[in-house]
Amino acid sequence: MLSRDKRSWISLGILFTVLFLSLIAPLYASSIAHTDPFVSTLNATININGETKQVLEASTEGLGLGVTPIGPTWNPSAYFLGADNQGRDVAARLLYGGQNTLFIGSCAALLTISLSLLIGLIAGYRRGIVDSILSRMLDVIWAFPVYLLSISLSVVLLTSGLSLGFIHIGAGSIALPIFIIGIVYIPYVARPIRGQVLALREREFVRAAVGSGAKHSTIIFREILPNVMPSVLVFIPIMVALAMLTESALSFLSIGVQPPSASWGTIINDGLALLYTRPIVALAPGLMIVLTAASLNLYGDAVRDALDPKTRGRGDS
Amino acid sequence: MRKRSIILVSMLATATLLLSACGGSSDSNSSAGSDTTTKGSFAAYDETKAGGILKFVAAGAGGTLDPKVNYTAQYWQLYQASYDGLLAFKYADDEGSFEVVPDLAEALPEITNDGKTLTFTLRKGIKFSDGTDVTVADVKASFERIFTVSSPTAGGFYNGIVGADACLKKPAGCKLDAGVVVDPATNSVVINLIAPDETIISKLAVPHAVINPAGSPTTDAGTTIIPTTGPYMYKSYDPNKSLIMVRNPYFKEWSHDAQPQGYPDEIHYTFGLTATAQVTAVENDQANWGYDPIPSDRLNEIGTKYADQVHVNPLTAMWYLPMNVNLAPFNNLKARQAVNYALDRAAMVKIFGGDKLAAPVCSFLPPGFPGHEDYCQYTVGGTPEAPATAWTAPDLAKAKALVEESGTKGQAVGIVVSDDEVNKQMGEYIQSVLNQIGYKATLKPISGNIQFTYIQNTKNKVQISLSQWYQDYPAASDFLYILLSCGSFTPGSDSSINMAGYCNKALDVKMQKAMDLGLTDPAAANKLWASIDKEVMADAPVAVAFTPKQLDFISKSTKNYHFSKQYKMFVSQIQLK
């Protein structure tokens, strides 16, 4: 088994590689692939091994129905991962897409986790009427039809944009998916935290602290928070992965990343239309999400073990 | 994914020309084999081929089952095999399917009074699927019912019937005592019109004019089943699950051309499979046919492995981009022409599935249509004054220059498309082109079910959109007059089919003239329509992109496929043995 340090180094290494690749996307597009991944080039041709090929090839077999984009050339200088339906370089879009996806995914996950922690702690600690009100609010959020909200919101944004006081939000605003995703998953994290806090509230050490007249804030921060932190940490990679996936659903509904911009989610959506001919287009961004979530997860485990107040390493148990 | 394309096919075929030619013979006169394509009627009914359950699949249901209200291609196809009007479109291949033949009427109407009176005689001995006789009282009630249930075409198709005005204003209790005069003694039905109408024959042949029992519901029947007259009747309908059709026990073939006996014993239409799952089900012979368009990544597969199960037929239809002539930047002629020049129609054909499934066009009237002339003003080497004969390539340089000249360069343009796969990809391409010629374009994909009404309403300030018009009506008026006349433009309404908001009074007068001319001299009228076409396109309120074809993919056990230009595949003629 890897030592804790090795685990965190490897996972951090992967995370930084993904981040670095996303950041050098413009460089890759302009100097290596020599392509503009935001322009539709439906009639473009490329030269592979001396052969001139259409990027979008019309079928010549049978009845000659259908047009298929070029597959992966595995050559970084041209269509490494092939082209999408618009004849754009998938590899370049994947790198650009990483910027949007990583930003939206991590912001949304952080928003969810911090708000959930706040609500879970208050509801579980105060109990009674405060808990009832907060819990019912969580019920409303959880039962709320997010799809309806998203579809309606997208039409509103397309027609007039949304004005909240002095802030004006347009259809392409990245803040919107962050807020929507950040809020809809609150019950999913807050409810388990509340359950744990309810249980902790009855434990001897908390009772003792309350009995000794300690301040509420002291009890929450010293006694309760450290004990729920491990559960919170385990939710971070899960939420990042879920946020990345939800982002793709929202951009499909015209909220967030808009064409011709890309995110891993939008590339998956594009790829679904090519599943039977060019499965790689949907597969590649899916793998990126898995890679990111898995390394976050690994890192989370390492941090968890380091943070856990009672931990003495797994070797003991 | 692509949803059921609601409605949308304003189908009406005219038969003024055929009226004199076709004396009203209702007998089958063709001996052609069932699988050969001839212009004549279908071969006589072959009982040995009958039987089996025909299985159709679709992503969703087509809405109300009421034949007076439903306006979808999905159910009109089924109505042809179940409901009958006084007249019907013929069961025949190719152009023959545009021909109108007598159905419940014994013959085509006798036209008198300068074309304002149509006299029919109702056939005797025909029964509804509930066993009651079809009488002239049912005929009169059926015409009144068009108005009582607020049929979508009540105002567009049937407002010429005497008394229709009052019924349109007050649908409840509509009476057409002067408009539809019936005599039970002689079984005659007389329809009186306010003015002659070159298209009334086809309007009487579409499903909204079918004959239902007089006691049918006075509001949209919805999922309630209305008795039929044709070979099939409806057994059950659940829009979230399935539609079941079974044989009508009271049906006896009275006209092989208008309503031949059907082959399958039952037709099961199941809802809820995605388009790609429909293709798979047909490949596996689990279903005979799927309604929704084939996803583009399955086209090559079915075109190679299942080539003999694929049928491609031309449609008279177009995909086009209406540009709002009342909003910047497209209130500027040069901006509109620039879009026309810049549009790479071959690229859009590629997105649609390649040049076997669509063809680039620039004219408003599609190829194969009366009044159509091969010409293209907006191509390399063409100008509005001196058009080329066909579209060859886009002229980006000219487009950029026009944008520059128009002074609209750098303006923001929103493109509203529906959010299914094909439309969205087209939208991405259009966005890319608009950016190239100097605009700041954003793509606005919205749910396909509201896009069509959304782009019509001026309140939504749509600058440019992508839309389709499917039409089987071989007379130019339904294309040009409906889509671009002042009368089709109602600011602030969701029902304003002239999406460009284009209103040219001089052109309206010219179109009216062409329609009047159509009653007496169709050839001259078509010439006039061709010149109107060019005149409109010089003004460029729209950019026409391409004309699509219909692709039907049937399973290996499905035989005797025939295609109607009016209703697409003939459902009742499919053989499973």
Next chain:
Amino acid sequence: MSKFILKRIAAMIFVLFSISVLVFLIFFATPGVDPAARIAGRNADQLTLQQVRVSFELDKPLPLRYLSMMRHLFISQDLTSYVNRGAKVLPQLFQAIPATLSLVFGAALIWLCVGIFLGIAAASSKRKWMDPTISFLGIVGISLPVYWLGEVVNLITQSKLHNSVFSWLPPLGYVPLTQDPLGWFLRMIFPWMTLALLYAGIYIRVLRSEILSVMKEDYIKTERAKGASEKRILYKHATRMSLITIVSLFGLDFGALVGGSALLTEVVFGIQGVGRLTFSALQNFDLPVIMATVMYASFFVVLANAIVDVVYALLDPRVRRV
């Protein structure tokens, strides 16, 4: 107990009311959703359009429309669809429930078994490769979009390998259990597994982490000092305490799924359940159906959470507050 039930019923009414009002307002605040033109049909006359608007009460003020819709939904129970006119909403909804229940119960069984088994295995296994492998598989499960996964499953089972390995598989769709038990089971296998994968992934991760936390608690050490076997400690104490989090999640997930959140799974596999009904209603902007499905979903969410609170008390007797 009756006080608890009364409180929960009041809470449920509150949640249903808030959501119905929100849905109603959002719907009518959306531009372009006016169903009149879509109902009236292509290029309908302006008079026809007006008549449709009147017949669907779309000309009345919003509060009256809301009350009328609630009356039709709950009291006369004859609310009809905007799109499939005449189709009553409630029978459609009730008829869709068995399909959704079949899907969700089966999937829940799979993800609970897999999640709990692998979660415990990951937390307790002596084999060192096991924990990271299971964790990685869990994350893969979480990261795969269900719609994509479903399409890939169909691609393999219904298309590419349908004539060989999967020739036993019936076509997509749903048949009732009572009508054809074997057909029901065979049709459901892949939808179950597809839906269960995401949740199994989450539950594995969460359970593993909870068990590891609890194992380090002082009272576990006390138990161990008393000489209790590792097995007893693991199952009797650690797992039991860890289930608090799992029960919370399960309540949320199960409530939402029975309420129709499995819509993408249902759509991909052609299962005519509540999720697909919701999906098509959203696509068509069919407010009456949207309203009915949302009310139904909210009911289950509140119900599931109420049950979760009872289970908390059973799992951990110290939580007396219910």
